Amino acid sequence: SARTSRLIAWCKANDDACIKLFSDSVKDAKEQGRKKKQSGSPKETYYAQLANAIFSNDEDPEVRLLFQTNPSAFIKPVQTRFGTLKRKYNEFNKSLKQTGAGLTYDELQKNPQTKTLIDSQLSKFPWWPDLHGWWRTNPAYNTVFSTADPGQNYESAAL
Secondary structure, three states: OHHHHHHHHHHHHOHHHHHHHOOOOHHHHHHOOOOOOOOOOOHHHHHHHHHHHHHOOOOOHHHHHHHHHOHHHHHHHHHHHHHHHHHHHHHHHHHHHHHHOOOOHHHHHHOHHHHHHHHHHOOOOOOHHHHHHHHOOOOOOOOOOOOOOOOOOHHHHHO
């Protein structure tokens, strides 16, 4: 939907806020060669900013008016939408099976098998590449893939 596209666009334009929303861990920061992002702001502050980006210019005039009247009422729907995106993101990942474990979108696109699988589903869930960039190694969001080395073959090692 247009609202989800605005949500994703805001996240792409606000990297630091996304790191906080999606839980910045010391481990992630260390692996990426940066300091952990600290914030004095609660996550609700970012959800409020997101709600503004999504609903203040909504195509539905009634929604715009409701948002102007009571913007805090839109925080919970934004949080709920992230829950829905997380569920759909993991459903998408399940369809890739272990072939996509720990790999970036670009790495997955280089493999003809995974590229075909991904491309066949993007029309139904076009936000997956962006979400995968943020969530692929975050077990709080990515409940399908292990973050173990994607080249490890535990099945053959067990035989």
